[in-house]
Amino acid sequence: MKSPRVQERRLLILALSALLLSGCASMDVQPWDRDLLAEEAMSFSPEPMVTAIDNHIYFSKEGSTGGQEVGGGGCGCN
Amino acid sequence: MQLGEPRRASSLRGRLTQAVCVVLAAQAGAAGASSAADVTGTASGSGTGDEAPKWQFDAAGLVYGEAGRAKVVEPNARITRLFANGARLSGTLGLDLVTGASPTGGIASTEIHTTTSASGRVKTDAVGIVPTNQFQDHRGSLDLEWTQPYTRWLTTSFGSHVSREKDYRSLGGSGKVSFSLMRGLLTFNVGGGYDSDEVEPTGGVRVPLSDGTLLEDGAVRAKHSRTALIGLSRVLSRRWMVGVDVTRMEEDGYLTEPYKVVSVVDPETGDPVSELTESRPSTRLRHDLLASSVYHFDTDILYASQRFYWDDWGIVSTTTDLKYRKDLYDDRYIEPHIRFYAQSKADFFHYSLVQNEDLPRYASADGRLGTLRTATLGATYGFRLPDRPGEWAVRAEYMSQWGSGHPTDAIGNQQNVDLAPPVSIGSVVVAYSLRF
Numbered sequence: 104m105k106s107p108r109v110q111e112r113r114l115l116i117l118a119l120s121a122l123l124l125s126g127c128a129s130m131d132v133q134p135w136d137r138d139l140l141a142e143e144a145m146s147f148s149p150e151p152m153v154t155a156i157d158n159h160i161y162f163s164k165e166g167s168t169g170g171q172e173v174g175g176g177g178c179g180c181n
Numbered sequence: 182m183q184l185g186e187p188r189r190a191s192s193l194r195g196r197l198t199q200a201v202c203v204v205l206a207a208q209a210g211a212a213g214a215s216s217a218a219d220v221t222g223t224a225s226g227s228g229t230g231d232e233a234p235k236w237q238f239d240a241a242g243l244v245y246g247e248a249g250r251a252k253v254v255e256p257n258a259r260i261t262r263l264f265a266n267g268a269r270l271s272g273t274l275g276l277d278l279v280t281g282a283s284p285t286g287g288i289a290s291t292e293i294h295t296t297t298s299a300s301g302r303v304k305t306d307a308v309g310i311v312p313t314n315q316f317q318d319h320r321g322s323l324d325l326e327w328t329q330p331y332t333r334w335l336t337t338s339f340g341s342h343v344s345r346e347k348d349y350r351s352l353g354g355s356g357k358v359s360f361s362l363m364r365g366l367l368t369f370n371v372g373g374g375y376d377s378d379e380v381e382p383t384g385g386v387r388v389p390l391s392d393g394t395l396l397e398d399g400a401v402r403a404k405h406s407r408t409a410l411i412g413l414s415r416v417l418s419r420r421w422m423v424g425v426d427v428t429r430m431e432e433d434g435y436l437t438e439p440y441k442v443v444s445v446v447d448p449e450t451g452d453p454v455s456e457l458t459e460s461r462p463s464t465r466l467r468h469d470l471l472a473s474s475v476y477h478f479d480t481d482i483l484y485a486s487q488r489f490y491w492d493d494w495g496i497v498s499t500t501t502d503l504k505y506r507k508d509l510y511d512d513r514y515i516e517p518h519i520r521f522y523a524q525s526k527a528d529f530f531h532y533s534l535v536q537n538e539d540l541p542r543y544a545s546a547d548g549r550l551g552t553l554r555t556a557t558l559g560a561t562y563g564f565r566l567p568d569r570p571g572e573w574a575v576r577a578e579y580m581s582q583w584g585s586g587h588p589t590d591a592i593g594n595q596q597n598v599d600l601a602p603p604v605s606i607g608s609v610v611v612a613y614s615l616r617f
Contacts, residue, residue, distance in 0.1 A: 132366060136419040139477040144506060145333055145415070147473045147484075152241040152257055153272075153561075153576065153612055159255070160245065160608065166524050166549045166584060167490040167498040169428045169469030173374035173408040177344055177351025178320065180279075181438075181549060 147171060211332050234616035237261040241612040248605040251281035252311065262521045263616075267330040275354055277346070278531040279321035282313035286459060286546035288444040289598045290452050309598055314440065320346035327431030334361040338372075345557060348439070351378045370412040370426070374545070382439035389437065389460030401433030420477040430467040439459045443546045444533040454536055459545040461529070467492040482506040490524075496550065498524035512566045518578065520557035532588065532600050552585035559608075571615035580606040 132140070139145060148154045148171065162168050163180035237536040238260055245253040256277070261271035289360045291313050322344035330336040341354040357372030380402045388395040412426035437459060444453040471489040488500040499522070527550040529543035559578025566573065584601025591600070 110505070122614065130366075130417055132416050132419050134364075137416075139420055140416060140422065142477070143480055145422065145475055145477055147422075147475060147486075150574065150612065152239050152259060153574070153610055156241060156243050156610055158460065160243075160580075161522070161555075163481075164549065164580075164606075165498070165522060165553065165555060166496045166527065167429070167467075167492075167500070167522075169467065169470065169472050169488065169490055171410075171412065171424075171430065171473075173355045173372045173410045173428050175350070177342070177353060177376050177378045179346055179349025179351075179378075179380065 202560065208444040221302075233263070233265070233266060235263055237263060237614065237616045239612070239614045240611055243608060243610050245608040246606070247281070249282065250604065251283060252430050254278045255556070256527075269326075269328045271324075271326045273322075273324040273326075275320075275322040275324070277318075277322075279319065280317045282315050283440075284548060285312045285314050285436075285456075286441040286443055287312035287456055288446065288453050288546070288595070289600060289602075290594065292452060292594070293303075311602060318347050318438075320344060320349075329337070333365075335359070340466075348383055349378065350381075351498050351524040353377065353406075355408070366416045368414045370410065370414075372410045374406075374408040374430070376406045376408075378405055378406075378434075380435050380439065386435075387439065387447060387451065387458045390443075390457045390544065392455065393442070393458050404432065404434035404436065406430055406432045414473075422475045424471075424473040426471045428467075428469050428471075430465075432465040432467070433463060434609065436463060438467055438545070438547055441545065443531060443534050443544050446592060446595070448535050448537065449593055451533075451591065451595035455535065457534065457540075457544075459547065460543050461545055462543055465492060465494055480508040493528065494550070495528035496524055512572070513562070516561040516563070518557065518559045518561065518576075520555070522557075524553045526552045532595070533591070533592075548584055551601060553582065553601075554584070555580060555582045570617070571613055574610075574612040576610040576612070578608050578610075580608070 110137075143149060158168075158170065159178065159180075162178065238258075240256070240258045242257070243253065243255040245255070255276065257273060257275040259271055259273040261269055263269055276522045312567070322342060324340065324342045326336075326340040328336065328338040333409050336359040337358070338357045339355070342351065343353075344351045352377035353374060355372060357370055358370040360370065361367075380398055382402075385396040385400060386402060387393050388397055408428060408430045410426060410428045412424060414422060414424035416422050423478065438461075441459045442456040443459050445455045445457060446453050467490070469488055471486060473486040476485075482505075484502075484504040484506070486500075486502045488498075488502075490496070490498040490500070500520065501522075502518075502520045504516055504518045506514050508514050521609030526547065529541065529545055530544055530547075530550045531541075531544050532551075534540065534544060557578055557580045559576060561574050561576040563572065563574040565571070581603055583603040586599035586601035587596070588600065
């Protein structure tokens with residue numbers, strides 16, 4: 104375990120999260136300005152099935168996993 | 182999704198607001214679980230008219246090939262019932278057909294050599310080639326998911342899955358609750374999942390760090406995983422949405438790869454003289470943080486994400502992922518994709534063990550636990566066929582994976598061999614989506 108690197112990353116994570124929540128708290132988008140946001144492609148994962156296939160490939164070929172989902176199809180490939 | 186309380190449109194601004202809400206509600210019925218529709222502040226219900234689709238069919242097929250190694254064909258099909266109140270119930274069937282060769286974990290040599298494998302079989306490996314075993318397997322899976330909005334600010338989602346392959350079975354469930362705050366500009370997600378898996382290695386459960394001829398009692402081993410997730414997504418502007426998700430996964434049980442081996446090498450020449458089964462800890466604690474961004478230009482969209490991962494096996498990794506969706510004409514788009522992944526090795530990763538030295542408690546030569554890099558380059562082309570319903574997407578990608586093949590502690594002839602040669606991987610995905 105690379106503790107110093109992990110600690111640095113955790114601090115970075117906390118800082119980014121705080122920035123996300125506090126620094127942007129004053130930003131506002133009115134309902135009539137949400138046309139672009141309403142597009143289906145305007146999503147973190149606009150193609151869930153393709154994303155699931157990608158995650159399956161990466162899970163079977165790499166030592167890491169994780170992301171936006173919990174659970175999911177188990178696999179003996181790794 | 183549903184519209185808010187009808188308001189008297191006494192001004193142009195009011196009428197525009199209502200018009201936008203109608204458009205949003207009409208689109209939201211088929212939107213993905215984390216789609217932008219969730220942050221528009223609208224909820225389900227009255228906005229969906231008689232013409233709103235009630236079903237959605239999705240299919241995606243993967244053809245995957247590693248140069249000289251595994252080949253995979255993976256068709257998937259999903260049917261989703263879209264309810265008028267915004268609820269969705271989906272079922273997904275998947276099938277994996279896998280054939281080809283997989284690295285054993287054994288070390289490549291500068292000479293033709295003969296070793297005794299973990300299964301007790303004597304075999305000969307070629308010069309400079311990573312030893313592999315031929316295999317064939319198929320996997321079937323069923324996933325169910327139910328998403329239910331209760332109010333404009335609360336949505337729950339529950340899922341379950343079951344899958345089965347020749348030597349592995351998995352049963353699991355998950356749940357997620359989403360709170361939409363600040364009129365939909367901030368969404369807070371919390372969730373968890375539990376998987377209960379069983380491993381039934383072909384030929385029995387081999388004793389760790391043995392020559393493979395010794396078997397443990399019992400043919401089946403259990404493996405469990407518990408996952409927790411906390412996430413935030415925030416609309417920063419009319420064009421920009423960002424998110425942060427943190428997951429923690431605890432695993433326990435049989436986490437060993439039952440067919441992988443570790444070479445035992447001569448202390449002088451570094452050439453393999455025998456093989457031992459690998460040995461891994463029976464617990465693993467993983468963490469990851471995913472930061473995501475979606476930015477809408479005038480017509481194009483940029484997707485960017487950065488994932489940080491660390492676990493108590495000693496692996497630390499970063500993943501950078503970028504996609505740029507460029508709208509073309511007639512509902513067509515092209516979406517280039519680039520991804521770079523880098524990981525450090527697990528504490529117990531060894532390319533080989535040295536003959537006559539004390540054995541460590543844990544040892545694995547699985548390249549997926551070693552120092553590893555993956556570069557991915559590809560593109561998706563999305564289109565509609567003239568006068569035919571539904572949307573198509575075809576994606577082709579090339580992956581290159583390589584490790585640290587010349588470690589400083591290489592012994593003898595190992596210094597003349599790339600212990601982790603690059604692997605080239607190609608894949609094509611064809612996806613189709615239809616609402617009716």
